[in-house]
Amino acid sequence: MANLTLIQAVNDGLKTAMRADPSVLVFGEDVGPKGGVFLATEGLTKEFGAGRCFDTPLSEDGIVGAAIGMAVNGLRPVCEIQFQDFIFPAFDQIVSEAAKLRYRSGGQYTAPMVIRTPYGGGIRGGLYHSQSGEAYFCHTPGLKVVIPSTPYDAKGLLLASIADPDPVLFLEPKALYRTVKGEVPEGQYTVDLSTLRTAREGKSVTVFCYGAMVPVCLKAADQAAEKGIECLVVDLRTLLPLDEEGVLEAAKQTGRVVVVHEAPRFCGFGGEISAIIAENAIEYMEAPIARVTGFDTPFPNTLEHHYMPDDRRVLDAIEHVWNY
Amino acid sequence: MSAQGMLSVIEPDGGINGHDPKMSNEALLHCYRTMLRVRAFDDVCLKLQRAGRIGFSIPNKGVEATQVGAASALEKTDWIFPSYRDFGMALYHGISPVDMMHNMYGNAADSAKGRQMPVHFSFTEPIKFFSISSPIGTHIIQAVGAAYAIQRRKEPHVVLASFGDGGTSSLGFHSGLNFAAVWKSPVVFLCQNNQWAISCPSSQQTASESYAIKAKAYGMPGVKVDGNDLLAVRRAVGEAVERARKGGGPTLIEAFTFRMGGHSTSDDPTRYVPKELLLEWERKDPVANFERFLAKKKLWDPAAREKIAAESFAEIDAAAKVAEATPRPGIETIFSDVYRDVPQHIRRQGQAAFDLARRKGDAAAGDGAFPL
Numbered sequence A: 001m002a003n004l005t006l007i008q009a010v011n012d013g014l015k016t017a018m019r020a021d022p023s024v025l026v027f028g029e030d031v032g033p034k035g036g037v038f039l040a041t042e043g044l045t046k047e048f049g050a051g052r053c054f055d056t057p058l059s060e061d062g063i064v065g066a067a068i069g070m071a072v073n074g075l076r077p078v079c080e081i082q083f084q085d086f087i088f089p090a091f092d093q094i095v096s097e098a099a100k101l102r103y104r105s106g107g108q109y110t111a112p113m114v115i116r117t118p119y120g121g122g123i124r125g126g127l128y129h130s131q132s133g134e135a136y137f138c139h140t141p142g143l144k145v146v147i148p149s150t151p152y153d154a155k156g157l158l159l160a161s162i163a164d165p166d167p168v169l170f171l172e173p174k175a176l177y178r179t180v181k182g183e184v185p186e187g188q189y190t191v192d193l194s195t196l197r198t199a200r201e202g203k204s205v206t207v208f209c210y211g212a213m214v215p216v217c218l219k220a221a222d223q224a225a226e227k228g229i230e231c232l233v234v235d236l237r238t239l240l241p242l243d244e245e246g247v248l249e250a251a252k253q254t255g256r257v258v259v260v261h262e263a264p265r266f267c268g269f270g271g272e273i274s275a276i277i278a279e280n281a282i283e284y285m286e287a288p289i290a291r292v293t294g295f296d297t298p299f300p301n302t303l304e305h306h307y308m309p310d311d312r313r314v315l316d317a318i319e320h321v322w323n324y
Numbered sequence B: 001m002s003a004q005g006m007l008s009v010i011e012p013d014g015g016i017n018g019h020d021p022k023m024s025n026e027a028l029l030h031c032y033r034t035m036l037r038v039r040a041f042d043d044v045c046l047k048l049q050r051a052g053r054i055g056f057s058i059p060n061k062g063v064e065a066t067q068v069g070a071a072s073a074l075e076k077t078d079w080i081f082p083s084y085r086d087f088g089m090a091l092y093h094g095i096s097p098v099d100m101m102h103n104m105y106g107n108a109a110d111s112a113k114g115r116q117m118p119v120h121f122s123f124t125e126p127i128k129f130f131s132i133s134s135p136i137g138t139h140i141i142q143a144v145g146a147a148y149a150i151q152r153r154k155e156p157h158v159v160l161a162s163f164g165d166g167g168t169s170s171l172g173f174h175s176g177l178n179f180a181a182v183w184k185s186p187v188v189f190l191c192q193n194n195q196w197a198i199s200c201p202s203s204q205q206t207a208s209e210s211y212a213i214k215a216k217a218y219g220m221p222g223v224k225v226d227g228n229d230l231l232a233v234r235r236a237v238g239e240a241v242e243r244a245r246k247g248g249g250p251t252l253i254e255a256f257t258f259r260m261g262g263h264s265t266s267d268d269p270t271r272y273v274p275k276e277l278l279l280e281w282e283r284k285d286p287v288a289n290f291e292r293f294l295a296k297k298k299l300w301d302p303a304a305r306e307k308i309a310a311e312s313f314a315e316i317d318a319a320a321k322v323a324e325a326t327p328r329p330g331i332e333t334i335f336s337d338v339y340r341d342v343p344q345h346i347r348r349q350g351q352a353a354f355d356l357a358r359r360k361g362d363a364a365a366g367d368g369a370f371p372l
């Protein structure tokens, strides 16, 4: 066991996978000698050589397209998109190609690959270094979408994603890269995709969240507890395919639900959670479901602390559904 | 022409060859002053960033001659589709350092209302300096669209699209050059080859013998110039601008230069830039190169540099102080300008944010009602 930050856990996960399987390759912009702009790939070129961890030309379309070709021909690409905000030139390769390849070829061709990318706000990155674009990708059958929030999960989910037979978009909450630390086992282990994690037990209100919003919700839950409201905080971890049974079970436990994400509200992932509960467990609900989300605006810079849901906004919603 | 087929004008002794762009003394000195103002801007921003006053900046050291030489070939009625490393183009054309500093601070007076990261300028006066986007290369094809409007209205203007060596790998580069050549657009594509895309060297960006040669395949002229030679850049861009104004279509210019600082204030270039290479390029400093030329023309001596550098620093430092004293944007700026008219759902969210801020005693809420 080592006590690692989330970014160190990602780095450890990459090294573990590369040591175990020579077909695992890491590439992207600045991932080589520089070790990535956040240092997620630090030391990889040194340990595994420039043939297994290398820089590409500045083209996300190229990075993901090449990864697909490698994946169909026996390699395990783990490519990096420097910021999730810059993934859109590769949208076509991800949505039209990687995600549909198994289906369109009747299972003859598949693209087992991982696209890692930091997402979310909190670094004063403005419109284009802050976005949470998970909903665009959760609308894409054939793709898996994973978001860790702890160092343990970051490594375990990454290793599970690399081992997965289908393409995985692995979204890393950059706000947590160096702000969370935790015990991480050495060597190989996996955390199952599509199983949620209970981050805190409680009987009063269920709070669904993921990624960088998990610590925010836990903080709000602590404050709620001081007021006698015990929150069940659920870290979804894998958004697609979603642990629907787990979601329903957690919702039924309290009958009061708050869904939190940083991304804009309209057509956001919170809408899906709300709909699943409304369709399958509405008779258990004691209060309308509340959503706490980013606003339906682009992501601002100076005022990002007003844009991102914080413990005050989450606590407000918890109290609202509790007092309903 | 140098041995490598690269246009240069200033000789090592400060003399010039036959490619003199023939600028007036006044224009030459304006270029010189602008380069020193860019340097002062760099220095002040680095200090502000290190002191935690601003979050981020982009160093320009080494590429001033490319920016300023190119800008000097444009009229105020032309358009610039800039990259984030084009401070010199803005300053050359009279955009005020105070306005630029408002953007660095993201304050209430920032033309982008504090929404963008620092160095993402947007200005309409005194020249169209198009709003900068972070995603690399997206503006290259947009410049061609702006040029199409110019063609349609039969205006004599041109559009300069500026981007880096890394930018040539983007989808926008391909679409931009392809469309422009087909449409004979009045566009000058300026590829600032500073040899790095963050930590990735040019050798990993392209296997072409140069960036300029890519023009041939698209069907337009391509010129490689010494980007540390202001007169060479001015000469090449000037010719391309003239051709474009006369309906002769686009040109791709590669300015071969070197980024002497980090990619940004968040970057540590010592991790990947070989020391010898940096030393080699320090000897080719574009400001010193231009000074040799000015000295030979009797327009410059070391005292002039000291004087102009001191004035520039004072000017930029004062601009920073103005920006620092300007308050943050109000909460309503999160919700305005998403559309021309604020839709119901955004209005509701704005009202809720405003109410919460007021309930929690947040100063940014002011004391009136939500103003949108």
Ligand SMILES: Cc1ncc(C[n+]2csc(CCOP(=O)(O)OP(=O)(O)O)c2C)c(N)n1
Pocket: A029, A058, A060, A082, A086, A089, B083, B085, B134, B135, B136, B163, B164, B165, B166, B167, B168, B192, B194, B196, B197, B198, B259, B263
């Ligand atoms: C589409 C996209 N991918 C990645 C990035 C991250 N990024 C910012 S600047 C940069 C390098 C740009 O290099 P170049 O085009 O040569 O311009 P320079 O910074 O050298 O002036 C990268 C990769 C981005 N902004 N946009």
Ligand SMILES: [Mg+2]
Pocket: B164, B165, B166, B192, B193, B194, B195, B196, B197, B198
């Ligand atoms: Mg460059």
